[in-house]
Amino acid sequence: MADSEQVPAAPPTLAERTVALARDVLGDDVLEVVAFRDETTIIVPPARIAALCQALRDAPELRYDFLADVTAVDWPDRVPRFDVVYHLLSIPTRAVVRLKVRVGDEGEEQPHVPSVEAIWPAANWFEREIYDLFGLVFDGHPDLRRIMMPDDWTTHPLRKDYPLTGFVLPDPHWGGQVPFGEPLPPGTGQQTLRTPGGAPGDIDPEK
Amino acid sequence: MQLDEQRILETESSVQLDATRREDTMTINMGPQHPSTHGVLRLILTLEGETVVKAIPEIGYLHTGIEKTAEAKSYFQALVLTDRMDYLAPLSNNLGYALAVEKLLGITDGIPPKAQFARVALVELQRIASHLVWLGTHALDLGAQSVFLYAFRERELILDIFELCSGVRLMTSYIMPGGLQADLPDGFAAKVRDFIRIFPARLREYHDLLTNNRLWISRTKGIGPLTAEQAIAFGASGPVLRGSGVAWDVRKMFPYSSYEQFDFEIPVGTNGDTYDRYLVRMLEMDQSLKIVQQSLDGMPEGRWQINDPKVVPPPKWQVATNMESLIHHFKLFTEGYRPPVGEVYQRIESPKGEIGFYLVSDGSAKPYRMHVRGPSFANLQALPLMIEGQLLSDVVASIGSIDIVLGEVDR
Numbered sequence: 001m002a003d004s005e006q007v008p009a010a011p012p013t014l015a016e017r018t019v020a021l022a023r024d025v026l027g028d029d030v031l032e033v034v035a036f037r038d039e040t041t042i043i044v045p046p047a048r049i050a051a052l053c054q055a056l057r058d059a060p061e062l063r064y065d066f067l068a069d070v071t072a073v074d075w076p077d078r079v080p081r082f083d084v085v086y087h088l089l090s091i092p093t094r095a096v097v098r099l100k101v102r103v104g105d106e107g108e109e110q111p112h113v114p115s116v117e118a119i120w121p122a123a124n125w126f127e128r129e130i131y132d133l134f135g136l137v138f139d140g141h142p143d144l145r146r147i148m149m150p151d152d153w154t155t156h157p158l159r160k161d162y163p164l165t166g167f168v169l170p171d172p173h174w175g176g177q178v179p180f181g182e183p184l185p186p187g188t189g190q191q192t193l194r195t196p197g198g199a200p201g202d203i204d205p206e207k
Numbered sequence: 208m209q210l211d212e213q214r215i216l217e218t219e220s221s222v223q224l225d226a227t228r229r230e231d232t233m234t235i236n237m238g239p240q241h242p243s244t245h246g247v248l249r250l251i252l253t254l255e256g257e258t259v260v261k262a263i264p265e266i267g268y269l270h271t272g273i274e275k276t277a278e279a280k281s282y283f284q285a286l287v288l289t290d291r292m293d294y295l296a297p298l299s300n301n302l303g304y305a306l307a308v309e310k311l312l313g314i315t316d317g318i319p320p321k322a323q324f325a326r327v328a329l330v331e332l333q334r335i336a337s338h339l340v341w342l343g344t345h346a347l348d349l350g351a352q353s354v355f356l357y358a359f360r361e362r363e364l365i366l367d368i369f370e371l372c373s374g375v376r377l378m379t380s381y382i383m384p385g386g387l388q389a390d391l392p393d394g395f396a397a398k399v400r401d402f403i404r405i406f407p408a409r410l411r412e413y414h415d416l417l418t419n420n421r422l423w424i425s426r427t428k429g430i431g432p433l434t435a436e437q438a439i440a441f442g443a444s445g446p447v448l449r450g451s452g453v454a455w456d457v458r459k460m461f462p463y464s465s466y467e468q469f470d471f472e473i474p475v476g477t478n479g480d481t482y483d484r485y486l487v488r489m490l491e492m493d494q495s496l497k498i499v500q501q502s503l504d505g506m507p508e509g510r511w512q513i514n515d516p517k518v519v520p521p522p523k524w525q526v527a528t529n530m531e532s533l534i535h536h537f538k539l540f541t542e543g544y545r546p547p548v549g550e551v552y553q554r555i556e557s558p559k560g561e562i563g564f565y566l567v568s569d570g571s572a573k574p575y576r577m578h579v580r581g582p583s584f585a586n587l588q589a590l591p592l593m594i595e596g597q598l599l600s601d602v603v604a605s606i607g608s609i610d611i612v613l614g615e616v617d618r
Contacts, residue, residue: 036549037310065439068554069563069580087552087563087580091439091453094460098552122442125588133274148267148617157275164279 014095015040018062025055039098046101049086050114050140053099056088057119062095064088067116070126072134076160080104082136084113103136115141133158231256239268243348243603246613248587250602257599262591266584269617277577281543282308282384285574290378292579293615295340298333298369299557301382302326306463307553307564308384311546314518320507322386323465328399328502329372329382330464330555331495335406336365337558337610338488338495345485345607346417349426354416361409364402371398385519386512396503403500410492418489427482431593431605434479441592442585445560446487447609451479457556464555468505469498481601481608488610517544543572559583559610581615 012020015035022030022042032043044052056064069087081104088097104111115138117123127138128147135156138144146153155162233254239247247268253261273292277285289304290297305326309315343358366376371392373381381388417423433443438451448455456473458466474490476483512519516535525532546568554563560582567576586609593605 037313037551039551041550067442068561069552069565069578071565071576071578071580073567073576085550085565085578087565091455096461098550120442121440122585122588125584146267148270150267157272160278162275164275 014062014090014093015097018042018056018095018097021055021059021062022052025052039096041098041100043100043102046084046103046113049084049099049101050116050119053086053088053116053119056097061093062090063092064090064095064097065120066091067120067122067126068096070116070123070130072130072136072158074134074158074160079106080111081108082111082134084130084136086116110135110137112137112139114139117141132156135159232260237602239265244606245344245611248606248611248613248616250590252599252602254599259594259597259599259602262594262602264587264590266587266613266616269613271614271618273618274577274579277574279573281572282546282574283539283543285577286383287378287380289579290380291614292581292618293337293557293559293562293583293612294377295612296330296333296337296558297378297380298329298382299337299555300562301380302330302464303553303555303557303562303564305382305384306555307551307566308546310551310553311549311566311568312384312518312544313547314385314513314515317513317515318386318464319510319513320465321509322511322513324502324506325387325391325511326382326464327466327469328499328506329369331498331502332365332368332399332402334495334558335492336362338492339365341488341558341607341610342413345604345610346423348603348607349423351417351420351423354413357409357412357416361406364405368395368398368402371395383519385515386510390511396506399499399503403496403503406496407493410489410496414489418486424482426601426604427485427608428480429478430481430597430601431608432478432480433589433593437592438479438589441589443560443589444585445556445558445582446484446491447560447586447589449473450476450484450487450608452477457554457561461554463553469501471495471498481604484608545570545572554580557582559612559615560586562615579615579618581618583609583611583613583616584618587611587616 019033019040019042026044026048029045029048030042031045034041034043056062066089067086068089071085073083073085075081075083080102082102084101084103086099088099101113103113113136115123115127117127118140124143125147127141128145130136131138131144132146132148133156145151149157235252235254236249237252238244238249249265249268251263251265252259273288277288280288286301286304289300293300309318339358339362343355346354369379370376371394373379373388433447433451435451435453438448438453452475454473454475459473471494474487474494476487516532520539521532521535526536548568548570550565550567552563552565554561561580562582563580565578565580566574569575590605590609594602597605
């Protein structure tokens with residue numbers, strides 16, 4: 001696995017060609033290239049993600065024509081706070097790559113990411129899902145509405161600061177949630193994940 | 208409620224901008240409690256007479272927060288959540304999750320051959336079972352009631368095999384990270400061979416009932432067309448993609464769990480209509496049976512789990528007699544294992560298409576993030592392409608041909 005590098009005569013693998021193309025297109029904007037378990041991740045700034053995706057889709061020798069997945073990861077203690085992760089696949093060449101952007105300034109409630117819906121229509125629902133569950137806004141998305149939660153939901157459940165047990169909702173039940181920035185009623189959200197001090201029922205032995 | 212009305216009005220106004228609009232445009236709601244939406248899918252349809260001019264799928268009625276729940280479970284516990292996504296193919300979900308965790312742990316190469324072959328046999332049986340439910344309900348939607356009863360009769364045989372292995376018919380959790388939960392039981396091979404003997408004739412019966420049936424052809428041929436370009440652009444996978452003529456199967460393209468040792472073909476359609484998707488699934492059942500046969504014939508001897516007490520619990524008799532094993536057992540069930548910091552994406556070919564597990568580890572005993580790329584979720588996105596411009600009565604045929612499971616769409 002790890003010692004497949006440094007072989008001089010071997011032709012560049014698809015992953016290497018992808019990274020080379022990314023460097024051609026973005027130059028120094030390629031922030032980081034990570035290889036882990038035979039998977040390549042290219043980390044780029046959010047402003048350039050659409051340009052890179054367009055280039056990868058149109059590159060004649062790679063042709064990433066299939067957007068397998070878009071998702072996000074929340075790192076509440078980190079700035080920028082969110083990862084948006086794209087899994088690309090090429091049906092003609094069988095190449096795979098993962099792209100990642102990091103967004104969210106300190107205290108920014110709803111960070112913005114450029115949409116790739118115009119490049120792959122498949123991104124439509126995946127981006128809606130992230131908008132719904134993480135609260136990231138995709139600029140240029142034609143139909144950015146909630147997809148899983150009810151339309152009048154005000155919070156974003158997959159964020160790490162959203163308690164697993166949910167909130168105790170004041171009546172009326174729907175639409176009566178706690179808005180952003182307001183303190184929770186006492187006694188709610190007992191099982192928040194990874195809060196300092198742990199929580200009852202949390203089996204993480206580090207705590 | 209108000210928002211819904213507003214959206215329906217918006218839909219209507221967008222239709223009104225269309226120059227070809229007729230006076231009798233009407234917006235109707237289909238589902239979520241509609242027997243032919245295979246769960247709780249809701250469609251907002253704008254009709255001109257009987258023709259659908261615009262369709263907006265609404266999902267989320269079965270959103271259970273599985274991804275959120277998994278973040279609070281250890282890797283070992285999160286396995287049972289995966290059964291409950293695509294509840295018609297729990298073993299396929301188990302396999303995808305198990306492979307993702309194994310990749311994260313870096314133990315993929317350590318999985319014994321017997322476990323790999325058994326996994327292949329089980330997920331292929333699961334594929335047949337899932338396709339049987341699809342076949343039965345799809346035919347039922349279009350008015351062929353007897354196929355439904357026959358398909359469920361055969362599915363029961365497969366569920367009996369699962370019950371023999373794991374003690375449960377549906378939510379087996381039998382495939383787990385590191386191997387299988389338990390060794391294959393004694394009567395397994397005999398029971399599967401029975402099924403292999405019985406099933407081809409039954410499959411021919413289904414073909415006799417539907418494949419050349421004029422009613423079936425007129426309800427499915429040319430209905431819900433999807434071109435290959437559209438299917439790829441919208442992220443469709445599995446039989447929907449193959450029905451449109453793209454020979455893409457994760458089992459062939461990125462072999463996992465020793466699929467590279469099996470000999471099978473990928474059935475591919477040409478027209479991308481409901482009939483082709485039907486045929487692709489019917490032919491896939493043949494191929495799956497072939498794979499199960501090969502798996503039984505070539506089933507290696509040996510362990511059914513990786514020999515690593517940090518990942519799989521030691522046998523019970525050792526726990527009772529051996530101090531080390533007791534410690535391993537205790538650590539595994541109270542704490543679990545800690546994969547290194549990193550992230551993996553594992554794709555497998557589930558009966559519905561490409562199911563992908565994206566796991567992020569922060570070095571703790573719980574997945575920091577588990578995201579599931581549900582094949583039904585992506586396939587369902589292509590539904591408006593299939594049904595816009597078609598008749599209202601064909602909407603049901605198109606929904607059936609995608610084979611959605613809302614548990615996986617909404618997660």
